[in-house]
Amino acid sequence: MRITDRRAVFFDVDDTLYDHxxxxxxxxxxxxxxxxxxxxxxxxxxxxxxxxxxxxxxxxxxxxxxxxxxxxxxxxxxxxxxxxxxxxxxxxxxxxxxxxxxxxxxxxYEITMFEGARELLAKLAGEGWIVGLITNGAPNHQQCKIDAMRLDELVPPERRFISGALGWDKPDPRLFRHVNEATGTTPADSVYVGDSWRNDVIGALEAGWRVIWFNHRRAARESGHEPTHEAGNYAELARLLLGRHRADG
Known part of the structure; x- marks a missing residue:
């Protein structure tokens, strides 16, 4: 089952958009x-x-x-x-x-995005998805990474959520609930893409979101939680997120 009926997708930053x-x-x-x-x-x-x-x-x-x-x-x-x-x-x-x-x-801050990452974010935004970021870290530190990747071209400031500026760190589900409230989305309409089992998979699942575990390092699972999907690269992510749209032409 592809995640093509969900219209909001948020990405982790470290080791999800670039190789940390x-x-x-x-x-x-x-x-x-x-x-x-x-x-x-x-x-x-x-x-x-x-x-x-x-x-x-x-x-x-x-x-x-x-x-x-x-x-x-x-x-x-x-x-x-x-x-x-x-x-x-x-x-x-x-x-x-x-x-x-x-x-x-x-x-x-010498950052190169993973192959296909920039193209996927641009394609999602072009097809009407709400595209955003949720990242743990200190605000200035994480913002420097966002600037280094020129993500301002793809993700508006109101859709960038840095835990240090908000008071909750992943995996706290309150962070994900805040994102829903701030963006007018719901858990049922939201997909999270992240590499960390503890912070990303567990946090988003416990907030009621769908999750694509970006397991490009082929790490072992750490609990009985079940991500909606697992992907090892951006070609696989694109198939999961855009597959039906491509098939429909």
Missing amino acids: LIPFRKAVERTAGPLAALGGFPFEAAYHRLRYHSDMLSLELGGAGAMESGAATGYMRMRRFQLTLAEFGIPLTEAQAEAMQAAYIGCQ
Whole structure:
């Protein structure tokens, strides 16, 4: 069953519109190389652990709304690299972890969207879909990524929802309910596309939305929740979201 009868679709940003692993890999290669032989280093597995530690430390700090700046935020961002790299046999001093975080931030705005992503968003908007973004993070930080991808050309400001500006982080279903209220949509008419099982799949499903799990990394499921569909690339997403329209000519 294609999701072609739903007229509102919202996308996650990090690792859904662009490859979030690339800045992480660059940061590790630039700063941890002297510490260990990185041949065969499991970047993808380490990236998943970085996101886990980011989520957990962010919750301890008070959520994305508390993460724009300040000493606590700086410590959290440094600490996540220490915790992550330690799991893979690379202990980092605070200074080394801070250098890795600085390299990571420096790379995060060098963004190239996934192949087919820009074309799909434009096609959806052209066919009358309400197209928007829902992303966790600090407002200025996430907005810089949105600007780097030139998403203002595709998604108007009133359809961009950044958790740090709203007071709820995914997977809190209140964030998705707020999006429905702000855009005049309903859960039954809304589709969410995201890569994170915990934040995107669980959060949107528990808000009553349909969900396409953008599982381009072929990750394992983490609970008994059942996404409406699963896709591994934008060609598959296009078939799910636009299939019937194409078939109708």
